[in-house]
Amino acid sequence: TSSRQNKSKLSSTINGPKPWPVIGSLHLLGTHETPFQAFTALSKLYGDIFSINLGSSRCVVVNNLDLIREVLITKGSDFGGRPDFLRFHKLFGGDRNNSLALCDWSALQKTRRSIARTYCSPRFTSLQYDTVSQVGIDEMNVFIKELQKLPTEQPCDIKPVVLAACANMFTQYMCSTSFSYDDREFQKAVRFFDEIFWEINQGYAVDFLPWLLPIYKGHMEKISNWAKEIRQFILSRIIDKHRSTLDYNSPPRDFTDALLMHLEEDPNMNWEHIIFELEDFIGGHSAIGNLVMVTLASIVNHPEVGNRIQKEIDTVTRGTRLPNLFDKAAMPYTEATIWETLRKASSPIVPHVASCDTEIDGFTVEKGTLIFINNYELNLGEQYWVDPEEFRPERFLTASGNVVKPAHFIPFSTGKRTCIGQRLVQCFSFLIVTTLLQQYNLATNGVAKTKPGCVAVPPDCFKFILTPRTKDDH
Numbered sequence: 001t002s003s004r005q006n007k008s009k010l011s012s013t014i015n016g017p018k019p020w021p022v023i024g025s026l027h028l029l030g031t032h033e034t035p036f037q038a039f040t041a042l043s044k045l046y047g048d049i050f051s052i053n054l055g056s057s058r059c060v061v062v063n064n065l066d067l068i069r070e071v072l073i074t075k076g077s078d079f080g081g082r083p084d085f086l087r088f089h090k091l092f093g094g095d096r097n098n099s100l101a102l103c104d105w106s107a108l109q110k111t112r113r114s115i116a117r118t119y120c121s122p123r124f125t126s127l128q129y130d131t132v133s134q135v136g137i138d139e140m141n142v143f144i145k146e147l148q149k150l151p152t153e154q155p156c157d158i159k160p161v162v163l164a165a166c167a168n169m170f171t172q173y174m175c176s177t178s179f180s181y182d183d184r185e186f187q188k189a190v191r192f193f194d195e196i197f198w199e200i201n202q203g204y205a206v207d208f209l210p211w212l213l214p215i216y217k218g219h220m221e222k223i224s225n226w227a228k229e230i231r232q233f234i235l236s237r238i239i240d241k242h243r244s245t246l247d248y249n250s251p252p253r254d255f256t257d258a259l260l261m262h263l264e265e266d267p268n269m270n271w272e273h274i275i276f277e278l279e280d281f282i283g284g285h286s287a288i289g290n291l292v293m294v295t296l297a298s299i300v301n302h303p304e305v306g307n308r309i310q311k312e313i314d315t316v317t318r319g320t321r322l323p324n325l326f327d328k329a330a331m332p333y334t335e336a337t338i339w340e341t342l343r344k345a346s347s348p349i350v351p352h353v354a355s356c357d358t359e360i361d362g363f364t365v366e367k368g369t370l371i372f373i374n375n376y377e378l379n380l381g382e383q384y385w386v387d388p389e390e391f392r393p394e395r396f397l398t399a400s401g402n403v404v405k406p407a408h409f410i411p412f413s414t415g416k417r418t419c420i421g422q423r424l425v426q427c428f429s430f431l432i433v434t435t436l437l438q439q440y441n442l443a444t445n446g447v448a449k450t451k452p453g454c455v456a457v458p459p460d461c462f463k464f465i466l467t468p469r470t471k472d473d474h
């Protein structure tokens with residue numbers, strides 16, 4: 001790597017900008033639209049691996065595929081920790097180790113991931129996949145009826161409907177429960193989940209400068225309250241009923257049953273762990289709803305992409321039925337559009353933390369060092385892609401039209417902390433995008449603007465103009 005040539009490895013210290021007192025180099029992250037663009041700019045000065053102090057936190061940023069693989073795969077067990085941000089504690093009942101994504105690696109995490117795997121990573125030929133498919137078909141029938149209630153030919157806020165559809169697919173699949181879109185408590189829970197998803201996707205100075213906390217007091221209380229309200233909803237509207245009908249002598253009906261049964265069998269699991277795990281996974285629906293919104297924004301900003309997807313939908317369904325998951329294989333352009341959206345949105349990989357004194361590329365990395373994985377560079381770097389700024393789904397298609405993903409494309413990360421929800425993401429985002437585009441032409445007033453380096457859009461975001469498609473459109 002260039003960093004290798006630039007530095008004397010004998011010194012074993014990693015190059016990087018000189019920190020200022022108190023704030024370290026925090027100010028350098030504000031020089032670009034996203035901190036990850038700033039990391040890329042700094043890597044041109046200091047090499048593909050560089051160190052940076054943010055507040056008093058020692059951080060290392062890795063910027064190329066080899067270094068990223070070393071952190072996530074080869075030395076994955078040395079980098080299994082997560083940052084100790086106060087916000088993360090606030091979101092998870094005062095202890096971030098309650099969260100699957102924000103906890104440090106532990107035996108408990110291994111158990112939690114393994115319970116989740118069957119349900120959250122259904123394989124294509126499994127019974128679980130058939131269930132996901134059926135849940136998707138049922139909800140898409142409801143979704144269409146809800147869309148029909150929306151005004152057409154004028155800007156309209158479709159995010160709540162998209163999120164409600166995602167939430168219902170999750171609660172139906174994981175808890176065998178779904179809700180009416182008019183249910184006020186459900187609407188509120190979906191909104192709070194979305195607020196939290198937006199929140200998690202923001203970076204705050206207070207993460208690195210905890211003494212700023214008094215200024216953020218009101219904000220932190222708001223976050224804790226969202227989490228409390230969600231907990232209340234899940235307990236009263238999902239868990240209570242589930243528990244009263246649980247039959248320990250039968251196989252689990254769903255993920256909720258599996259979790260409740262596990263509680264009886266595993267002395268290391270307690271009630272809090274179970275509830276937080278369920279909340280975490282139900283919360284995954286917000287990520288998908290937001291990804292759908294970003295995908296739709298890309299589509300309206302590139303009308304030729306929408307036309308091609310509609311052509312694919314019409315060919316496969318012959319205009320006689322709704323799309324379903326088993327159509328996915330025959331709709332590579334649509335799938336490629338979702339990959340291209342994930343590439344351009346370039347959602348950050350949650351920072352990792354060194355859990356012991358270790359090395360990267362021969363350089364010493366002390367226990368507790370925060371590691372930023374610069375996937376923005378992997379997703380948008382000139383050395384990895386032709387015309388990386390262009391939105392071009394075809395880049396994920398072979399000459400014969402099959403979907404292919406290059407090895408450096410890791411939107412869900414890789415290694416032992418890789419995203420557990422990635423299969424559900426692919427299934428449910430495909431269903432919502434295709435169902436919507438089969439029924440409607442979409443437009444916006446102006447450009448639907450999204451934030452680089454972010455797969456989230458604000459809870460109140462851009463609106464779409466829906467025009468029902470007619471027979472002539474098909």
Ligand code: HEM
Pocket residue numbers: 072100101102113120280281284285287288291342347348349350351411412413414416417418419420421422424425455
């Ligand atoms: C737009 C959709 C999504 C994207 C782009 C995404 C991406 C990611 C990324 C980059 C990570 C960090 C991996 C690492 O630190 O190395 C992650 C972790 C995680 N994701 Fe996702 N994700 C998405 C949706 C979901 C959904 C729907 C679920 C749940 C059903 C989910 C569950 C998780 C969990 C539990 C972790 C933490 C794993 C761990 O730390 O051990 N994700 N995701």
